[in-house]
Amino acid sequence: MNLFNLPSSSALTTPITRAACLALDAQDPLARCRERFALPEGVIYLDGNSLGAMPRAVPARMQRAIEQEWAQGLIRSWNDADWYPAPQRVGGRIAALVGAEADEVIVADSISINLFKVLVAALRLRPGRRVILGENANFPTDAYVAGGVAELVGAEFRAVDSEDVLAALNEDVAVVTLTHVNYKSGKVYDMAAITKRAHEVGALVVWDLAHTAGAMPCALNACNADFALGCGYKYLNGGPGAPAFVFVAKRHQDGLRQPLTGWHGHARPFEFSQSYVPAPGIDRMLVGTAPQLGLIALEAALTAFDGVDMQALRRKSQSLTSLFIALVDQELAGHGFGLATPREPNARGSQVSLTHAEGYAIVQALIARGVIGDFRSPDILRFGFAALYLSHAEVWDAVATLQDVMASAAWSAPEFMARKAVT
Amino acid sequence: MNLFNLPSSSALTTPITRAACLALDAQDPLARCRERFALPEGVIYLDGNSLGAMPRAVPARMQRAIEQEWAQGLIRSWNDADWYPAPQRVGGRIAALVGAEADEVIVADSISINLFKVLVAALRLRPGRRVILGENANFPTDAYVAGGVAELVGAEFRAVDSEDVLAALNEDVAVVTLTHVNYKSGKVYDMAAITKRAHEVGALVVWDLAHTAGAMPCALNACNADFALGCGYKYLNGGPGAPAFVFVAKRHQDGLRQPLTGWHGHARPFEFSQSYVPAPGIDRMLVGTAPQLGLIALEAALTAFDGVDMQALRRKSQSLTSLFIALVDQELAGHGFGLATPREPNARGSQVSLTHAEGYAIVQALIARGVIGDFRSPDILRFGFAALYLSHAEVWDAVATLQDVMASAAWSAPEFMARKAVT
Numbered sequence: 051m052n053l054f055n056l057p058s059s060s061a062l063t064t065p066i067t068r069a070a071c072l073a074l075d076a077q078d079p080l081a082r083c084r085e086r087f088a089l090p091e092g093v094i095y096l097d098g099n100s101l102g103a104m105p106r107a108v109p110a111r112m113q114r115a116i117e118q119e120w121a122q123g124l125i126r127s128w129n130d131a132d133w134y135p136a137p138q139r140v141g142g143r144i145a146a147l148v149g150a151e152a153d154e155v156i157v158a159d160s161i162s163i164n165l166f167k168v169l170v171a172a173l174r175l176r177p178g179r180r181v182i183l184g185e186n187a188n189f190p191t192d193a194y195v196a197g198g199v200a201e202l203v204g205a206e207f208r209a210v211d212s213e214d215v216l217a218a219l220n221e222d223v224a225v226v227t228l229t230h231v232n233y234k235s236g237k238v239y240d241m242a243a244i245t246k247r248a249h250e251v252g253a254l255v256v257w258d259l260a261h262t263a264g265a266m267p268c269a270l271n272a273c274n275a276d277f278a279l280g281c282g283y284k285y286l287n288g289g290p291g292a293p294a295f296v297f298v299a300k301r302h303q304d305g306l307r308q309p310l311t312g313w314h315g316h317a318r319p320f321e322f323s324q325s326y327v328p329a330p331g332i333d334r335m336l337v338g339t340a341p342q343l344g345l346i347a348l349e350a351a352l353t354a355f356d357g358v359d360m361q362a363l364r365r366k367s368q369s370l371t372s373l374f375i376a377l378v379d380q381e382l383a384g385h386g387f388g389l390a391t392p393r394e395p396n397a398r399g400s401q402v403s404l405t406h407a408e409g410y411a412i413v414q415a416l417i418a419r420g421v422i423g424d425f426r427s428p429d430i431l432r433f434g435f436a437a438l439y440l441s442h443a444e445v446w447d448a449v450a451t452l453q454d455v456m457a458s459a460a461w462s463a464p465e466f467m468a469r470k471a472v473t
Numbered sequence: 474m475n476l477f478n479l480p481s482s483s484a485l486t487t488p489i490t491r492a493a494c495l496a497l498d499a500q501d502p503l504a505r506c507r508e509r510f511a512l513p514e515g516v517i518y519l520d521g522n523s524l525g526a527m528p529r530a531v532p533a534r535m536q537r538a539i540e541q542e543w544a545q546g547l548i549r550s551w552n553d554a555d556w557y558p559a560p561q562r563v564g565g566r567i568a569a570l571v572g573a574e575a576d577e578v579i580v581a582d583s584i585s586i587n588l589f590k591v592l593v594a595a596l597r598l599r600p601g602r603r604v605i606l607g608e609n610a611n612f613p614t615d616a617y618v619a620g621g622v623a624e625l626v627g628a629e630f631r632a633v634d635s636e637d638v639l640a641a642l643n644e645d646v647a648v649v650t651l652t653h654v655n656y657k658s659g660k661v662y663d664m665a666a667i668t669k670r671a672h673e674v675g676a677l678v679v680w681d682l683a684h685t686a687g688a689m690p691c692a693l694n695a696c697n698a699d700f701a702l703g704c705g706y707k708y709l710n711g712g713p714g715a716p717a718f719v720f721v722a723k724r725h726q727d728g729l730r731q732p733l734t735g736w737h738g739h740a741r742p743f744e745f746s747q748s749y750v751p752a753p754g755i756d757r758m759l760v761g762t763a764p765q766l767g768l769i770a771l772e773a774a775l776t777a778f779d780g781v782d783m784q785a786l787r788r789k790s791q792s793l794t795s796l797f798i799a800l801v802d803q804e805l806a807g808h809g810f811g812l813a814t815p816r817e818p819n820a821r822g823s824q825v826s827l828t829h830a831e832g833y834a835i836v837q838a839l840i841a842r843g844v845i846g847d848f849r850s851p852d853i854l855r856f857g858f859a860a861l862y863l864s865h866a867e868v869w870d871a872v873a874t875l876q877d878v879m880a881s882a883a884w885s886a887p888e889f890m891a892r893k894a895v896t
Contacts, residue, residue, distance in 0.1 A: 088544040097548045104544035109536065116535055116770075120712055121511040121527035124845060125520045133713060160761025162735030163586060170625065186747060191736035191761065194749040198734035202593065203625065209747065234745075283762065289543055290556060290765035311621035312585030313614035322657075322850055324609060324632065326617040338583025338614065339706065342713035343766050347539075422547060427745050 065380055071442035080366050086354040087439040094444045096423045099401050099434025102287030111350035136345045143352045144295050149269035155297045156332045162191045164279040164296040167308040169199045172225035172254045174307050179224035184209040189233045192258055196227055216247055223253040231261035231399030234426050236391040238399055242273040265400035267360040288348030296335050303331050312337030354438055366437040368395040370445055374402050377449040385456040404431040414466035415455045421448045488803055494865035503789050509777040510862040517867045519846045522824050522857025525710030534773035559768045566775045567718050572692035578720045579755045585614045587702040587719040590731040592622045595648035595677045597730050602647035607632040612656045615681055619650055639670055646676040654684035654822030657849050659814040661822055665696040688823035690783040693720055711771030719758050726754050735760030777861055789860040791818040793868055797825050800872040808879040827854045837889035838878045844871045
């Protein structure tokens with residue numbers, strides 16, 4: 051059995067034991083990263099795909115930002131504490147994680163707003179075309195924004211099933227917008243193949259990297275990507291509502307006209323001219339004053355990636371997700387679970403989604419026992435595996451807890467059946 | 474001489490003395506608020522109109538948000554720590570400062586982005602009209618955004634001089650966008666008169682409250698205002714890049730179609746439907762995931778207004794600005810200063826702007842001596858008077874320092890002549 055990509059994993063045999071998981075952890079080259087995070091006692095956190103755990107570097111950095119830079123430095127800190135260049139500086143850090151150059155990524159606003167900017171900009175780069183192509187299973191905000199753009203400028207938003215995207219790429223399409231790793235299934239698009247096909251028909255591509263950035267390697271420039279965006283609060287661990295990032299390939303930057311023309315995207319914002327002149331390069335993607343507290347938290351959080359080889363991160367992530375699937379097979383047969391995520395490790399991101407008719411209540415029962423995943427309507431139990439801070443033994447313990455929840459029917463208690471929103 | 478609106482100020486005689494300023498401070502009913510802020514030793518901070526001082530309530534609240542709610546609560550804090558309703562909750566708090574109902578204000582994004590939303594929404598409410606009216610001296614980002622909207626939807630952005638706004642309001646105008654208190658001059662528009670005239674010709678009005686909210690009372694509903702927006706980092710003291718707010722009058726909310734259709738503005742975001750259905754009421758102004766760290770800092774900061782009567786704040790603010798002008802008259806005659814702000818207290822906000830050909834260098838020399846104001850191109854020295862934390866004696870000391878800078882020509886030192894950006 052060769053489920054795992056760690057050196058000794060080929061020796062693993064079924065049934066998988068907890069001792070075997072501990073043996074994998076003992077040789078995990080990323081195990082040292084766990085101490086970079088503060089995680090609560092008694093919790094196995096499988097929801098870093100929704101809100102990343104807190105890097106230990108954050109509190110002291112934030113205290114300094116608030117009590118020194120803000121309280122003591124006051125307005126002077128825009129220069130003296132290098133607040134001004136933070137969107138570019140933090141963007142450059144993220145660029146290294148997604149296969150882009152430092153001056154192709156900037157931190158600004160939210161994913162939804164960045165998608166709005168690049169979709170309008172893309173339509174302007176393809177003036178004869180009116181179709182924004184999307185897919186039916188995308189994260190809803192991407193569809194809402196694409197629909198909003200289409201309504202505003204008289205374009206057409208056309209959504210097709212995931213497997214029909216390649217066939218739907220034709221010369222009507224100005225831009226296709228896809229999420230690289232699906233939020234529900236964890237399925238990964240072939241970024242290179244879709245981008246290549248889009249370019250063959252003259253279309254541009256926007257990649258939503260919400261479940262990619264920090265979770266697995268990404269090769270935007272090697273794939274010749276046009277635009278991308280992603281959020282700071284999932285696998286980048288930037289904290290709740292952390293600012294998002296946007297990538298614009300160098301070749302598109304200078305002609306780009308994005309519609310949210312705010313003063314921080316101006317070439318000379320402090321001349322206070324009444325005419326808008328876009329800044330050179332990626333800076334024109336900025337709109338208003340940068341959210342410094344969020345930026346500073348995100349920047350501190352990114353130090354958790356210091357010295358981390360993204361290929362090694364991917365190997366560990368695949369090892370964790372493969373282990374989870376194998377243990378679900380081994381421990382949970384007959385309990386009504388389906389697998390919504392591809393079994394082929396290269397076809398999925400860093401999450402595994404199960405299906406179950408009682409998924410909501412099961413997730414609540416797990417959370418009550420300290421195993422935190424999340425639920426996505428109508429029947430998805432979603433588990434994210436942040437390889438920087440999770441261990442194989444935790445995967446074992448999570449599945450053991452799930453097995454107990456099912457064997458005891460603990461999920462059917464009334465307190466687990468009443469629904470609350472979970473982001 | 475009756476410069477001051479504090480009880481004993483009518484007794485003040487010229488020349489004004491520092492002792493007279495101390496006497497005013499001794500009877501200042503808001504003096505108790507000063508201790509709500511952390512301010513550095515040796516600094517007189519006259520730039521709260523650019524970045525407000527740090528309220529002492531912020532650090533402990535942020536530490537709890539980071540180390541407890543995020544690190545320990547993790548994803549559960551969206552429910553358990555009431556992160557979800559924060560945009561509405563903090564919006565409701567700001568509503569009380571600007572004369573609106575709690576469910577008419579929500580915290581989201583930046584001023585620029587909120588202006589984009591409401592301008593497009595306003596054009597949709599006036600489908601036969603294509604003119605966005607503005608004014609030439611507005612803060613540039615408002616003009617950039619209005620121009621961006623006009624370009625995108627085929628409308629016309631028409632900017633006129635401030636004194637011509639009333640005359641330019643005609644039945645071509647869909648919406649007029651003005652900043653209530655001008656960022657350079659501090660001049661206040663008559664919100665009631667302009668709103669009334671706009672409505673007479675069937676136009677809508679957007680008020681930018683960047684230099685109003687937290688600085689002076691504002692009566693949005695009493696003026697029958699349609700839309701407004703403002704930022705959290707000036708007189709609301711929410712910290713660098715704090716999130717902004719947006720007001721939509723109740724009567725416009727349910728039909729409103731704003732173009733940035735993100736999932737947090739959806740009626741049921743956690744159903745993950747592919748069709749956008751706007752949330753009822755003000756919630757539809759949300760786009761992406763709320764910037765919780767910024768929101769939490771802003772919410773803590775707003776406690777500095779607890780128990781503060783905004784009319785009393787206005788009286789003190791007018792007392793401080795009137796004192797500053799009187800002292801400039803008294804101490805700085807012959808040094809080449811002009812006054813860019815109205816002498817009539819009711820015609821200005823909470824700032825005073827002087828003009829001087831060497832304004833940039835003079836501001837730098839003042840900052841070096843601990844008196845922090847800012848410079849606005851080409852020749853404006855701008856001083857903001859945050860009445861929650863400033864005293865009359867500080868105004869005296871600031872003018873004394875300015876007198877010294879001028880009398881000694883300290884401003885002409887080379888280190889004060891080299892320009893840096895100041896937000």
